Amino acid sequence: MKQMTLGAAALSLIACGAFAETTVASCNRTVTFDTPPERAISNDVNLTEMMLVLGLTDRMVGYTGINGWNKLDADMRSGVGELPELSERYPSKEVLVGANADFYFAGWNYGMKVGGEVTPETLEPFGIKVYELTESCTHIMQKGKASIDDMYVDLMNLGKIFDVEDKAASLINGYKAELDSFTDNLKTGEPLRVFVYDSGEDAPFTAGLYAMPTALIEAAGGVNVMNGFEKSWGTVTWEEVVEQNPEMIVIINYGSVTAEQKRDFLLSNPAFADLDAVKNDRFVTLEYVEATPGPRNIKAIKTLAEAFWAK
Secondary structure, eight states: OHHHHHHHHHHHHHHTTOOOOEEEEETTEEEEESSOOSSEEEESHHHHHHHHHTTOGGGEEEEESSTTTOOOOHHHHHHHTTOOEEESSSOOHHHHHHTTOSEEEEEETBEEOTTSSOSHHHHGGGTOEEEEOGGGGGGTSOOOSOOHHHHHHHHHHHHHHTTOHHHHHHHHHHHHHHHHHHHHTOOOOSOEEEEEEOBOSSSOEEEOTTSHHHHHHHHTTEEETTTTSOSSEEEOOHHHHHHHOOSEEEEEEOSSSOHHHHHHHHHHOGGGTTOHHHHTTOEEEEEHHHHSSSTTHHHHHHHHHHHHSOO
């Protein structure tokens, strides 16, 4: 009789849509969840936006790492509502533990540093499970070059973790359809040579082979001239940029130096006068949240393509 009662209870749980244990790949680890997180924290504006589009604010206790570099736009402000920013830059372990978090969505150089005090290993004793941004896995393991699929993988894994797989699948299918419709009708020519200028005057900080702008540029019909730079984001020399002679420069807008100031620096420096992009005044700006993995990547591809192929 006891066995029949347990069976009935199990059937009841299934009928109510009880959460089944789920395991997801996170860089070179797997993470198993017995129940969906209830006190999640996300780091950085793009990762936080992934949580927002999945409708997960009621499962969050806050976010970190935004206003130290970026400012929330109106859409983001309304999305996060009354959630507190627990740290303007990378959070300390004490911040995450103090918030009684049970989940941290971050990445390497997106809220965690290799060998730093906040890592999956250091948070595990406090019951805080970590899911790592796929693009950032290149910092700790071998990985292929950046792809728009990296963003889709993260959305789907978050969907599994928080038991909103249908919502995640619907979003991904919508993004794919929107992008396919746009690129199918995009008239391009020979791939445009493109340089990504993030920051730096003495030496430029840029996007390499493993950073999301490489995937965005390729989807828009261009090629990142720093494809040979086998890093995610990093510093190169101006001599390398001059040698590659980009036809278009993508400026990443964030922080205290504006996109216009970065453009003025490039236009006014005699060392860059012979670059095709400078001679022809061919610049396009992406916001940080568009250039890093997240829901605004589709809009970023459209922005780039329109600038690349404007008549």
